Amino acid sequence: MGRQRIVMALAGAGAVVVVGAALLLPGGQGSQAAEAAPREPVPGDPLTGAEIARAGDIASATSRAHMAAGRVNLLYVERDDGKDAEERRRAEAYLYDYATDRLIVRTVDLGRGTVVKESVTRGVQPPPSKAEEVRAAELLLADPQYGTGVREAYTRAGGGQLRSASDLGLRGLIFTPGQENGPRRCATHRCVRLFVRLPGGTWLDTSRIVVDLSAKKIHTLEW
Known part of the structure; x- marks a missing residue:
């Protein structure tokens, strides 16, 4: 009976040692093994941040010189919901060419890492991107008629000295x-x-102000 108790005690101690060893594996491998691996996105899932960045890089690869010069701007990237995208992860990147006033939509196959479709249209104006809102504010601040007034209004409102257009709330x-x-x-x-x-x-009362991003000019509405 005593020997049985000793054997059981040793077995119990061995179990504790094994469990303790599992918990002390380098890098927390024991706990990581218990966690489920992240699920790969499927065609109907929203685009991940990494996919949006990758699609933008692929879609703008042939336009980088124009983008650096300010002629072309990547507006945004959305998931492609067309029929051809039902079985693949695809994204649509919207670019605007201010020199020719054309909207360029490039469809990116994320699995292949290539542009599989491109459409170019004129007269189509999607909503402005956040970067365009900031650019419009920069043009407004640079305008000799309105720039000083915007800065003074910002200071009077308690914002101190206006450092850049990004300090403003823009829509x-x-x-x-x-x-x-x-x-x-x-x-x-x-x-x-x-x-x-x-x-x-x-x-700020900007109801009469229109910013022309193509011509980089400020217009004042008359009424």
């Missing part, structure tokens, strides 16, 4: 000439109406 909408007596060139150019939020939540 942009595409402007197209309609019943308003606006610049006719905005019928083909990429033009933005910019709404500027100041510190404290107040909004």
Whole structure:
């Protein structure tokens, strides 16, 4: 009976040692083995951050010289929901060429790492990107008529000295000439109406201002 107790005690001690050894494996391998491996995204899943960045790099590979010169801008990347994408991970990258006022949409097959389709259109204006909102604000700040007023309004609102356009709260909408007596060139150019939020939540009155991103000019609406 005593020998049985000793054997059982040793067996129990051995179990403790084994468990302890598993917990002390280098790099936490014991706990990692218990975790499920991350699931690979399937065609219907939203794009991951890494996929968005990769699709943008692939789609803009042939336009980098124009992008560096400010002529072309990558607006955004979205998941391709077309029928051809039902069985593959594909993304659509939207680029805009300000020199020719053309919207370029390139479809990227993420599995192959290549552009499989490209469409080029004129007269189509998707919503402005965040980068375009900042660019429009930079043009506004550089304007001799409006730039000083924006900086002074920012300081009066309690924001101190305005360091850059990124300090402003920005919201942009595409402007197209309609019943308003606006610049006719905005019928083909990429033009933005910019709404500027100041510190404290107040909004700057920019209702008469239109920023022409294609011509890099500021227009004032007359009414």
